[in-house]
Amino acid sequence: MLLTPCLFCLQTPPLSIMTQTISSLPAVFLQMKEADEFVDITLVFGKQRIACHKVILAGMCDYFRRMFLTNMLERGSQEVVLKDISASTGVLLVEYLYSGNIVITQLNAQDLLAASEMLLLGALKKNVEDFLLSHTDSVNCISIINLARLYDLKLLLADARSYLQEHVKEVIETEEMHLLQEGDLIEVLEANASQEENFLFIQKWMKSAEGRTDRFEDLMQHVSLSQCSKDFVCRTVMAEKLMHNTRGMTLIQEFMESNGSADPPKQPSLAVGFVVSGGRSQNISQRECYSYDAQNGQWNTLPPMPTARRSHSSIYHNHHLYVVGGYDGSYLNSVEALDMRNLQWNHLPPLPREVRFAYLAIVSDNLFVLGGF
Template sequence: MHLLQEGDLIEVLEANASQEVNFLFIQKWMRSAEGRTKRFDDLMQHNGHWNTLPPMPTARRSHSSIYHNHYLYVVGGCDDCGWDCRPLNSVDALDMRNLQWNHLPPLPREVDFASLAIVSDNLFVLGGCSGLNWAADVHEFDSTQQTWRQRSPMPEICEWGVAVSFDDHVYVVGGQDRRCMRFNPRNNTWTSLQRPQFIHSYGPSLVLNGNIVVFGGLNDDSIEEYSPLTDYHSAKITVAMKQKQTG
C-alpha cells in the first residue's frame, strides 16, 4: 500500500481551481484498492468525455447527494433559483446498474443543504436548512423497510457542515461554528467532541487511514485531521488554492 505523500497532495491541489475536483481525486485514490497508485498524476488519465445520465425526475438545487451500493441518492434541495425558492422533501435514487430513477418515500420535512451519511446500508439525513432556519433534526431511512424514522437530534446545529460515517458511527464536522459531533445509531445518542481549529464552511471531508480529514472551505485553505481514537484535531498543511479567473 502506498501512503498519501504530502508532496503529491500539494502538487495536485495547486493545479486545480475547483475544491470539488480535488476532493474527487482524493476519493478516487482511496478506492483504488488493488495496485494503488503511487502518485495522484496517475489518476488524472482519462478520455476527457462526459457520459450523460438520465435527468433527475425533479429539478432542484442546494440538494445533497451520496453514493452507496449501486445507488446515487439525491435528497431535498430547492425547486427554484430565486429568492422565493421552496425547500423540497423529495428523495430520488438512481440505480447505476440500469440507469433507472426510483422515487423513495419523502422526507418527514423539507430541507436543503442537509448532511448525508450511510451506516449499515441505512441513509441518515442530518441537519440542513428549511426556509431561513437551520435545524438539528436527524432522520434515518431504513433501506429494508423503505421507511423513515426520526432519531435523536444533534446537540447543536451545524451550518454548512458535513457528515461522514466511520466505525458504525456518524460524525458531523466543520461548518461555520467549528462543530464536531458523533452519533451512535445503535443507542441513539450523541457525543460532543473537540472542535476543529479552523472554520470549514462547505469544506468536504473523508475518512483516511482511520482518521477524519476536513478540507478547506469558504475562504479557508487549511486541512485538518481528526483522530476518533484520541479526540484530537491536528492541522496538516495549508494549500494556496488558485483563484478561478472571471470576466
C-alpha cells in the first residue's frame, strides 16, 4: 500500500537520478518478452497490461514465486492485477526483473519503495534507501523520517533524524512542519542546546496544523526559559498567546525573578509626568486620580476611578492608564482603563482571580499581570 500524502511528500526539484543494477538475465529473455514469445502471464497495472513469463517472474521475485507455487487464485490465472502499483511504476519493475536495471529518481522513489515492500524485492528496497540517504535535505527530511519509519529503514531513519537535529533553523522555515510527529519534535527539543530555537520550533509546529494547541503546555516542559535572553523572553515568549495562562505566566514570572528586571534601554525615554490613583484615607479606599505634568509643574484632576481601590497596580501605555486588582474591603480582580484622550473610563475583562501588588508589563500591546498576592 502506498504511503498517504499526509505522511510523506518528497519534493521533486532538482531531479536526481540513480541507476541500480542486479544480476541480469540474458538479453534474449527481454527480447522474447517484447516479441510476445512464450509469454504465459499478463501483469495488469491500472490500464497498463504487460505480457511476461511466469518462470522469469518467479525466479526473480519471491512474491511471484510464492504466488505461483501456492493455492492462490492467481496460480491458474492468465493475468495478475496489481492494483496498488501504478502503471509507470509497473513498467519500471518489469524492466527491472528482466534486465536488472532501474532508474531511481526523486519522482519515483516513494512508489518504488512501496512496490519493493509489497513484492518482497529486498535488493531494490535497499537501493531506494541508499538513494534517499544521499538526497536528504531540509526540505524533505521530515517526510523521509516518516517514510523510513513506515518501511522500517533503520539506517535512513537515524540519518534523517540526525539531519533534522542539525538543521533546525532551516527546517523551521519549510512547508513540511505539519508532517512532523510529536515524538520526533520532542527528540529535537531534547537534543538541541538552543532553547530559543526550541521555543520557535514549538511555535511553528503548533501553528502548522489544527488540533495541536492543547499540546503546548506539555511541550514547554522541554524548553528552559532560564537559558533564553531577556530580550527574547520579552519580545517573543511573552507575545505568544499560548503563554497567556496560569502555567505560562508562572514560567515567565520565574524567569523574571531569576534574572531580575529587564535591561534598561540604551536611550532612556524622558518622563513627562506621573499619575496618582486611589489609596486609603481614614481606612476608606479612594477613587480619586491625579496627574502631574512635569513640563509645567502642575497637578491635574482626572475622572475618578469607577471602583475605589488601594493596593492595586497601574501602568500607562498608548494613551491609556490601566488599573488592575487591589483592595476595597475585599480583594479585587477588576481591570479598568482610562482613555487619556477623552478622559473616559472603560471596564476590561476581569482577571481569573483577585490580586494585589501585581507586577504589570506591556509587550506587543498585550498586558501581562505577574505575581502579586
